[in-house]
Amino acid sequence: MGSESTIPSTVSDAKPQNPESELVKPMEGNGQDPNGETLKETSSKSVFVNSEPIREEQVQNAVKFLSHPKVSGSPVIYRRSFLEKKGLTKEEIDEAFRRVPDTPPTVTSAQPTMKNQDGQLNSSANMHTQTQSPQPAAAAPTAVVSTVATLSKYQFHWSHAFLAVGLLAASGAGSALFVKHAVVPRLKSWIRKVVSEEEEEEGDKKSNSKPSLNEEAAAAAKAAAAAAADVAKVSQEMLNSKSEEKKYFEAFRSLLDVQVEEMRSMCNAIRKLEATRDIALSSNKQTDEHTQTLSWNVRPPSAPASMEPSVTPHPKSYMEMTARVHRGEKPPGIREINDLPPNPNQLLSNPPLAPRVKPWEVVSQAQNNSSYGLQSHTNDEGSNSKEQDSWPTSQLNGYGSEPWWQQKNMRITEIESENEPQTTSNGAFGVTNQQVPQRVWVPPRAPPVAMPEAAAAIRQPKPLIPRGQTSNDQISAGPSDDIDDELQRVTKVSESGGQLEINNESPSLESNEIREQEISNERN
Amino acid sequence: MPIFKTPFNGYAVKFSPFYENRLAVATAQNFGILGNGRVHVLDLTPTPTPTAPISEVCAFDTADAVYDCTWSEDNDNLLVTAIGDGSVKLWDLALPPTSNPIRSLHEHSREVHSVDWNPVRKDSFLTSSWDDTIKLWTVDRPASVRTFKEHAYCVYSSVWNPRHGDVFASASGDCTVRIWDVRDPASTMIIPAHDFEILSCDWNKYDDCIIATASVDKSIKVWDVRNFRIPITVLNGHNYAVRRVKFSPHRESLIVSCSYDMTVCLWDYRVEDALVGRYDHHTEFAVGVDMSVLVEGLFASTGWDELVYVWQHGNDPRAP
Numbered sequence: 001m002g003s004e005s006t007i008p009s010t011v012s013d014a015k016p017q018n019p020e021s022e023l024v025k026p027m028e029g030n031g032q033d034p035n036g037e038t039l040k041e042t043s044s045k046s047v048f049v050n051s052e053p054i055r056e057e058q059v060q061n062a063v064k065f066l067s068h069p070k071v072s073g074s075p076v077i078y079r080r081s082f083l084e085k086k087g088l089t090k091e092e093i094d095e096a097f098r099r100v101p102d103t104p105p106t107v108t109s110a111q112p113t114m115k116n117q118d119g120q121l122n123s124s125a126n127m128h129t130q131t132q133s134p135q136p137a138a139a140a141p142t143a144v145v146s147t148v149a150t151l152s153k154y155q156f157h158w159s160h161a162f163l164a165v166g167l168l169a170a171s172g173a174g175s176a177l178f179v180k181h182a183v184v185p186r187l188k189s190w191i192r193k194v195v196s197e198e199e200e201e202e203g204d205k206k207s208n209s210k211p212s213l214n215e216e217a218a219a220a221a222k223a224a225a226a227a228a229a230d231v232a233k234v235s236q237e238m239l240n241s242k243s244e245e246k247k248y249f250e251a252f253r254s255l256l257d258v259q260v261e262e263m264r265s266m267c268n269a270i271r272k273l274e275a276t277r278d279i280a281l282s283s284n285k286q287t288d289e290h291t292q293t294l295s296w297n298v299r300p301p302s303a304p305a306s307m308e309p310s311v312t313p314h315p316k317s318y319m320e321m322t323a324r325v326h327r328g329e330k331p332p333g334i335r336e337i338n339d340l341p342p343n344p345n346q347l348l349s350n351p352p353l354a355p356r357v358k359p360w361e362v363v364s365q366a367q368n369n370s371s372y373g374l375q376s377h378t379n380d381e382g383s384n385s386k387e388q389d390s391w392p393t394s395q396l397n398g399y400g401s402e403p404w405w406q407q408k409n410m411r412i413t414e415i416e417s418e419n420e421p422q423t424t425s426n427g428a429f430g431v432t433n434q435q436v437p438q439r440v441w442v443p444p445r446a447p448p449v450a451m452p453e454a455a456a457a458i459r460q461p462k463p464l465i466p467r468g469q470t471s472n473d474q475i476s477a478g479p480s481d482d483i484d485d486e487l488q489r490v491t492k493v494s495e496s497g498g499q500l501e502i503n504n505e506s507p508s509l510e511s512n513e514i515r516e517q518e519i520s521n522e523r524n
Numbered sequence: 525m526p527i528f529k530t531p532f533n534g535y536a537v538k539f540s541p542f543y544e545n546r547l548a549v550a551t552a553q554n555f556g557i558l559g560n561g562r563v564h565v566l567d568l569t570p571t572p573t574p575t576a577p578i579s580e581v582c583a584f585d586t587a588d589a590v591y592d593c594t595w596s597e598d599n600d601n602l603l604v605t606a607i608g609d610g611s612v613k614l615w616d617l618a619l620p621p622t623s624n625p626i627r628s629l630h631e632h633s634r635e636v637h638s639v640d641w642n643p644v645r646k647d648s649f650l651t652s653s654w655d656d657t658i659k660l661w662t663v664d665r666p667a668s669v670r671t672f673k674e675h676a677y678c679v680y681s682s683v684w685n686p687r688h689g690d691v692f693a694s695a696s697g698d699c700t701v702r703i704w705d706v707r708d709p710a711s712t713m714i715i716p717a718h719d720f721e722i723l724s725c726d727w728n729k730y731d732d733c734i735i736a737t738a739s740v741d742k743s744i745k746v747w748d749v750r751n752f753r754i755p756i757t758v759l760n761g762h763n764y765a766v767r768r769v770k771f772s773p774h775r776e777s778l779i780v781s782c783s784y785d786m787t788v789c790l791w792d793y794r795v796e797d798a799l800v801g802r803y804d805h806h807t808e809f810a811v812g813v814d815m816s817v818l819v820e821g822l823f824a825s826t827g828w829d830e831l832v833y834v835w836q837h838g839n840d841p842r843a844p
Contacts, residue, residue: 081676349618
């Protein structure tokens with residue numbers, strides 16, 4: 001896992017320490033056990049990483065799952081995501097994959113393999129293009145090669161053609177032989193037969209010519225009459241059947257019409273029901289049901305609205321919209337908007353305001369005792385608020401009326417007294433508008449010492465009291481001298497406005513720090 | 525309390541980290557199904573009796589729905605929006621509308637559902653998309669710096685840790701929350717937080733190991749990443765899917781959430797009876813909610829009823 005103890009030096013925070021080790025300080029602020037945190041820190045792992053050991057039982061269950069024949073057919077990503085949902089850590093999943101033979105273990109390794117394949121495909125494609133591009137360049141030899149190739153292609157073609165021709169010839173020859181041997185003798189025999197029959201018939205016909213003629217005529221007439229009768233009957237029957245069919249057809253049509261009417265009425269009834277149901281739904285919004293999901297949203301089923309329990313009543317216009325889009329109609333009012341940047345290299349506007357400190361950052365910074373830095377922040381914020389054209393809240397403070405969005409109801413104090421109030425500033429909430437929230441006491445910026453004599457006069461009585469307690473005259477003499485020296489230095493500081501070293505301590509116009517120096521001097 | 529009516533259905537609100545009275549609203553036409561989008565920048569007029577409504581500073585139109593918006597942490601005029609056609613657009617309020625957008629970063633193959641700016645490093649932002657990936661961007665680069673592809677389904681939200689500038693959490697429709705460190709190639713933690721899709725997550729601003737997750741199963745769970753097997757607490761009270769959850773920047777244990785049951789709820793997860801406030805001012809799905817970092821107790825919410833409400837804690841959002 002990432003080396004949290006060696007944060008890259010590109011981190012440009014104002015925080016002096018590692019972001020990871022800052023866990024300790026905020027934990028303290030929240031009442032957590034700092035020792036536990038430091039222990040975690042010493043194990044050189046981020047807190048955002050699994051630190052549990054591998055659970056053997058879970059791994060074994062996973063191995064059984066992965067060894068199942070049905071599972072081994074599914075893609076690896078589904079198997080991984082199933083195991084993740086079951087609560088296995090990455091290490092456990094990797095261990096399970098390792099134990100089950102011949103399965104591709106990790107997505108990350110699958111990805112590089114895919115990438116390799118893509119790379120190979122790309123490289124082969126590149127090769128193809130590369131081989132094609134030099135071809136026009138090297139004209140003659142490659143042209144010969146190509147013609148040889150085409151020739152070889154044609155030769156192929158020719159051999160195929162020869163084979164086909166040969167086959168056809170062979171089949172033709174075979175059929176000719178067959179005809180010669182088999183068909184012709186049959187023809188000849190048949191012709192002979194016919195000839196012999198004709199000779200016989202001629203002999204018979206001469207004897208039975210007349211009476212057979214009459215009989216034949218009569219028989220023919222009878223046959224004709226019978227045929228006509230038959231034809232008449234058949235035509236009659238056909239007419240009958242046609243009329244019957246017509247009747248049936250009309251009956252069918254009428255039935256269809258009836259059915260259509262019924263369907264129409266049903267549609268109307270359904271619409272009415274839907275309308276009444278929507279009204280009923282809109283009046284009963286808060287029905288609580290636990291049915292399973294159905295995805296039926298138009299925006300292809302990734303929209304979270306689609307995966308809810310299907311009872312969530314969507315607005316009626318939403319349903320109409322989805323139905324419309326389902327049908328493929330484009331809803332009205334959609335404009336063609338060109339929202340591409342007119343200048344993709346447009347520079348950002350300058351200069352930006354300095355970022356403001358977040359409330360939770362203030363807490364941690366105060367704990368880090370970077371008070372000087374914090375004051376510079378507040379100073380910046382104060383100047384920022386004056387720079388802004390928008391509402392300068394700190395200025396409003398003096399005028400007595402705050403912007404409405406900062407006023408709180410009296411009800412809030414009741415509500416907040418129920419919850420453990422984290423701050424004691426609830427009552428005074430709307431009034432103070434310092435950028436720094438009330439929770440942390442920030443030493444206010446002391447005004448520069450305008451009248452050093454007055455400052456000295458204020459300070460002088462104080463050392464007199466402890467001086468009276470000490471019985472040492474020398475000590476009593478010392479502090480006064482120090483105070484005078486210090487006074488001179490303070491005046492120098494206030495005049496120059498720069499930074500001077502006073503007794504190797506960081507200079508500051510803080511009155512409290514000056515008092516601290518005095519106390520330390522007194523102790524000395 | 526002022527109300528602003530947007531022409532399209534609201535999707536997200538975000539207070540500016542620079543100006544106490546400024547917020548951005550992401551909206552989409554036709555509920556975001558199909559249509560244009562618009563992002564509004566609103567200013568709260570400072571009159572103590574707000575008879576005047578919220579005023580609109582400017583608005584930008586987009587070809588597709590705007591699903592989320594966020595402000596830059598180091599440039600007071602820079603606004604980033606997540607668009608339904610897979611692009612991420614940057615807008616500069618100091619430039620005239622004809623010069624906007626200044627960037628259109630199109631790398632996601634599906635809708636970009638959320639965008640979040642890094643509050644610690646202040647120079648980068650994350651976008652999470654329905655193409656299962658999360659991308660890390662900086663403003664100066666035209667292409668993404670990193671792509672995080674591990675989720676098996678849409679990533680609905682990714683949120684930076686408020687103290688550690690390299691750590692973020694992502695909530696996905698594959699029912700897991702993943703913790704990532706940008707210095708590591710893969711996610712560092714997988715929390716199977718719910719049995720249904722997880723729509724939103726947020727870090728506790730005062731305890732950087734606490735995460736809240738909001739899911740389609742109507743509950744909000746609060747987790748400690750050091751012991752992620754069991755949630756610290758489960759907050760029940762919404763009647764439909766919880767769309768968004770946010771930790772208060774001012775109160776350590778205060779959570780605000782908005783849900784498809786049209787309410788915005790306040791929770792204190794350390795208390796036995798966690799539900800401490802409920803606002804039911806919306807008449808359609810409440811989809812976006814935000815708490816101001818600069819003004820304690822200031823809330824804003826928007827929903828599919830095309831209204832944006834801004835109110836102070838304890839007041840009725842609909843009161844004039």
